[in-house]
Amino acid sequence: MYDVRQHPEGAWGGIDMRLRRGACSATTAPRTTDGTSRRRRRSATALLAAGALAMPCLAGCGSDDEVSKPLAAQDILPAGRDLVAEGGTLKWAVDAVPQTLNTFQADADTGTSRIAQAVLPSLFRLDAGGRPVPNPAFLESAKVIETEPRQVVLYKLNQQAVWSDGREIGAADFLAQWRALSGKNSAYWTARNAGYDRIEKIERGASDLQVRVTFSRPYADWKSLFSPLYPKDVMGAPDAFNDGARRKLKVTAGPFTLDKVDTARKDVVLTRNPRWWGRPAKLSQIVLHAVPRDKRAEALADGSVDLADIEPADAERIGLAARNTVNPLQGAGRTSVKKLRAWALAHGFDRDRAKAGQKKLRTAIATYLDEQQALRDFEVRKSLEPSYTQLALNGSEGPLADERVRRAVARALDRKELAKLVLTPLGLPAVPVGSHLALSGQPAYADNSSAIGGQDTKEAEALLADAGWVPGGPIKEQQQKKKGQKAAGPQSDKSHKGGRGDKSDGGRDGQYIVGEDNQNNQNSQNNENSDSSDNNDDNKSGGRGDGGDRHLAQQGEHGGAPGAYAPKGTAAPGAPPTAPLAKDGKPLLLRFVLPSGSGSRTLYSVAERISAMLERVGIRTTITKVPDESYFKDHIASGDYDLSLYSWPSSAFPATDDRPVYAKPVPAADGSVNVEQNYTRVGTDQVDQLFDQAAATLDEGEAVSLIRRADSRIWAAAGSIPLYQRPQLVGARRNLVNAGAFGFQTPVYEDMGFLKKGAKASASPKN
Structure with missing residues (x-):
C-alpha cells in the first residue's frame, strides 16, 4: 500500500501503498496480509479547485447478491505437516532491514509487518478470500454481545496464550494498546489510531481470559483492532512505544521469537519459540535478509535467500534455467564478440554490460551461466497481490480540475488492453x-x-468539447527533438519540479512530449538506430538502441526480457491521433510523472500505452521521469503531477482504511488544504457520508451495500481509475513448502519448511 510503500518496489508498474493506506512507496511497496487496519496518517497540503461531480449509475452498478472469486489462487506448494522436515533455516528476502519493529509507527514497512506476523499475537488474520477470520492460537471466540446502549465486544482468549516471559495475555495488554493508540496522548508517536479512537473502555470479563471492549459509537470494523497486539511493556509508556520497540522486542508471543537485528549483515533473525503453545514451528529459524530488487536472481543463485519476490525479468531467468540455457561459450571455434553481445542482450544484460570488451563479456556470460545452473533449484510461484495499480488524476488545478476532462481521460482508456499488456505475458488473468x-x-x-x-x-471527445477544448487554436509548436537527444531517462538536477502542464522542448533528461509529429519522431529514431553497427546489432538481437524507451515500449522488449512487460512485437495503438486540443490559446497538455528506477519498466510501458490512447482524443502528455526516492514525497504527496501511476492495497476493512484515501480535502487552520491520503485531491461529501455510515453499521450486508455505493461515486468523480491487480511473482526453492505467492492469505509461519527427503507435495495451482 512508496503500499504510496516508501521503497522503490519493482516491476509491477506502480507505486504500491501496500503497507498501509497512506504509506506510500514508489515502484513496489511492501505488503501486509495480516488482517490489521492499514490506516497510516500522512497528510499533504495543496490548493483545491474542483467542480461539481456528476453521479450516474450510483445506486448499485452491481447486485448486492453477487459473489466474486479471487482471480488467481495462491501458489505456495501446500504440504501436510507430516511431509515437512523438522528444522532448517528459511532465508527470505526483504527490501531493507526495518527501521522500526513497531507497526504503528510511520516508518514501519513490509519487514516490520512480516516480523509482527511471526512473533506477535494477531486476533484475526485473512483467509484466501481476504476475509478476517479468528486466529485460534489466540482466540476461542470474539463477538458482539451488546449493541444498546453501547456496542460491546467480548474476547475469549486461548487459555494457553502467554507471552515469552510466561505472563498470560490479557486485559492489561488490550488496555495499554488502546490508551497508546486512542489519539488522546500526543506523547505517543503513533501513525494511526482508526478504531481505537472509538473505544470507550476496556475491562476484564468474568475471568482473566475474557476481555470486554465497549465502544462509544458503533464500529463495524472492530475485527481490525488488536492485530498485532503488543505487550503492555511496549504500549504502557511513551518512551517504550516511541523508542524501545524500534530495534528490539523483549517480550513476544508467536511461533517465533525475535533473536536479533543485525544491521551489518542486513539480517533479522527469528528463532522458533520454545514457549509456543500452538502447532510447533517446523523451521528452526527464519532469516529476513535485505536484498535490492534488482539483485534478487543473483541472491537466489548464490544461496543468500531461498524465497524472494521477484520481477518479471528474474522470473524469465528462472524459466530459462529450467530449460537449460544454451552456452554460447562452448562449441568449435571462438564465438565472435558481435554474437556474444547479441546473446547477452537477449538474455537480459543491460546495454553497458553487453558492450564490454570480449574478455569481460565472456567472464560476465560465464558468471551468468553458473547462476543459471544454480537457479535450476528454484521455481516461480505466481498469483495476484491484494493490491491494484491505478491511474491517478490530480484534480486540484489545471485541466483536470474540470470533472469533464477527468471523465474524458477515463473514457479514452481501454482498461482491458492495459491489463493484458501487464498480465497476459505472465500467464495471469488479465x-x-x-x-x-x-x-x-x-x-x-x-x-x-x-x-x-x-x-x-x-x-471522450464530446466531454472535452463540452469543457471548451477544441481542435486548433494558437498552440505554440514544440521544438522537434534533435538527433542524439534522449527520449526518456533519469531526470536531471536542473529539471523543473513544479509547473504542471509545462511544455517540454524534448531535450531535457527525463522529459519528452507524447503527441508531437509521430512520423518525424519515428524517422529520427530510425536514423539514430542506424548510426553505428553496434546499435544495428543490438536492435536485431532484441536489445536496446539509441531510439530510447519509447521505441522499446513499442517493441515489448526491456532489458532483454522479451514478453516480460508486453507481448513480444506488440506495437503501441496505431489509430490516427486527433488534432491537438486547445482552450483560450493553451494546449491540452498533461504532465505524466513516473519514477525512473530500473523496477519501473512495466510502469513506463503502461504509461506509454495510456499516452497513446489519450493522443487519440487530442490529449497530449509530457512524460517526466523522476528519482524513485523523490517520486512520492516530492510529486505525488505534494501534488506536483497531472497523471501518475501507483498502487493501493486492498483492505479487509474498507470503511476504515479507505476513507482517508478518498475523503474530500478540507481547509486546514493555516489556510492550506488537508488532503489526508487523497493524493488526487478529488472527493465529495456523499462519499464521506457513505464511508461513515458503513463504519457505523453492524449489519454486514448493509455495510457491503454502502461500500459499493461509495465506490460508484468514486468512479463517477474520476479522480483515479483502477487498472489491474498487481502480479505477484515469487522465486522459491523447489523443496520449500507452504510458502510463496500467498495472495490474500496471511502466511502461516509454523507450517513453512522444507520437504522431507523423498516426500512429494501437492502441485502448485496453475492460473
Whole structure:
C-alpha cells in the first residue's frame, strides 16, 4: 500500500501503498496480509479547485447478491505437516532491514509487518478470500454481545496464550494498546489510531481470559483492532512505544521469537519459540535478509535467500534455467564478440554490460551461466497481490480540475488492453479491476466501473468539447527533438519540479512530449538506430538502441526480457491521433510523472500505452521521469503531477482504511488544504457520508451495500481509475513448502519448511 510503500518496489508498474493506506512507496511497496487496519496518517497540503461531480449509475452498478472469486489462487506448494522436515533455516528476502519493529509507527514497512506476523499475537488474520477470520492460537471466540446502549465486544482468549516471559495475555495488554493508540496522548508517536479512537473502555470479563471492549459509537470494523497486539511493556509508556520497540522486542508471543537485528549483515533473525503453545514451528529459524530488487536472481543463485519476490525479468531467468540455457561459450571455434553481445542482450544484460570488451563479456556470460545452473533449484510461484495499480488524476488545478476532462481521460482508456499488456505475458488473468475498495474474491467487490462507462472515443471527445477544448487554436509548436537527444531517462538536477502542464522542448533528461509529429519522431529514431553497427546489432538481437524507451515500449522488449512487460512485437495503438486540443490559446497538455528506477519498466510501458490512447482524443502528455526516492514525497504527496501511476492495497476493512484515501480535502487552520491520503485531491461529501455510515453499521450486508455505493461515486468523480491487480511473482526453492505467492492469505509461519527427503507435495495451482 512508496503500499504510496516508501521503497522503490519493482516491476509491477506502480507505486504500491501496500503497507498501509497512506504509506506510500514508489515502484513496489511492501505488503501486509495480516488482517490489521492499514490506516497510516500522512497528510499533504495543496490548493483545491474542483467542480461539481456528476453521479450516474450510483445506486448499485452491481447486485448486492453477487459473489466474486479471487482471480488467481495462491501458489505456495501446500504440504501436510507430516511431509515437512523438522528444522532448517528459511532465508527470505526483504527490501531493507526495518527501521522500526513497531507497526504503528510511520516508518514501519513490509519487514516490520512480516516480523509482527511471526512473533506477535494477531486476533484475526485473512483467509484466501481476504476475509478476517479468528486466529485460534489466540482466540476461542470474539463477538458482539451488546449493541444498546453501547456496542460491546467480548474476547475469549486461548487459555494457553502467554507471552515469552510466561505472563498470560490479557486485559492489561488490550488496555495499554488502546490508551497508546486512542489519539488522546500526543506523547505517543503513533501513525494511526482508526478504531481505537472509538473505544470507550476496556475491562476484564468474568475471568482473566475474557476481555470486554465497549465502544462509544458503533464500529463495524472492530475485527481490525488488536492485530498485532503488543505487550503492555511496549504500549504502557511513551518512551517504550516511541523508542524501545524500534530495534528490539523483549517480550513476544508467536511461533517465533525475535533473536536479533543485525544491521551489518542486513539480517533479522527469528528463532522458533520454545514457549509456543500452538502447532510447533517446523523451521528452526527464519532469516529476513535485505536484498535490492534488482539483485534478487543473483541472491537466489548464490544461496543468500531461498524465497524472494521477484520481477518479471528474474522470473524469465528462472524459466530459462529450467530449460537449460544454451552456452554460447562452448562449441568449435571462438564465438565472435558481435554474437556474444547479441546473446547477452537477449538474455537480459543491460546495454553497458553487453558492450564490454570480449574478455569481460565472456567472464560476465560465464558468471551468468553458473547462476543459471544454480537457479535450476528454484521455481516461480505466481498469483495476484491484494493490491491494484491505478491511474491517478490530480484534480486540484489545471485541466483536470474540470470533472469533464477527468471523465474524458477515463473514457479514452481501454482498461482491458492495459491489463493484458501487464498480465497476459505472465500467464495471469488479465481482468481489469472494477472497484476502488475491494478486489475480486472479497465480500465488498462489485464491478462499478459502469458508473463512468467503458472506452468510448466519441464520448471522450464530446466531454472535452463540452469543457471548451477544441481542435486548433494558437498552440505554440514544440521544438522537434534533435538527433542524439534522449527520449526518456533519469531526470536531471536542473529539471523543473513544479509547473504542471509545462511544455517540454524534448531535450531535457527525463522529459519528452507524447503527441508531437509521430512520423518525424519515428524517422529520427530510425536514423539514430542506424548510426553505428553496434546499435544495428543490438536492435536485431532484441536489445536496446539509441531510439530510447519509447521505441522499446513499442517493441515489448526491456532489458532483454522479451514478453516480460508486453507481448513480444506488440506495437503501441496505431489509430490516427486527433488534432491537438486547445482552450483560450493553451494546449491540452498533461504532465505524466513516473519514477525512473530500473523496477519501473512495466510502469513506463503502461504509461506509454495510456499516452497513446489519450493522443487519440487530442490529449497530449509530457512524460517526466523522476528519482524513485523523490517520486512520492516530492510529486505525488505534494501534488506536483497531472497523471501518475501507483498502487493501493486492498483492505479487509474498507470503511476504515479507505476513507482517508478518498475523503474530500478540507481547509486546514493555516489556510492550506488537508488532503489526508487523497493524493488526487478529488472527493465529495456523499462519499464521506457513505464511508461513515458503513463504519457505523453492524449489519454486514448493509455495510457491503454502502461500500459499493461509495465506490460508484468514486468512479463517477474520476479522480483515479483502477487498472489491474498487481502480479505477484515469487522465486522459491523447489523443496520449500507452504510458502510463496500467498495472495490474500496471511502466511502461516509454523507450517513453512522444507520437504522431507523423498516426500512429494501437492502441485502448485496453475492460473
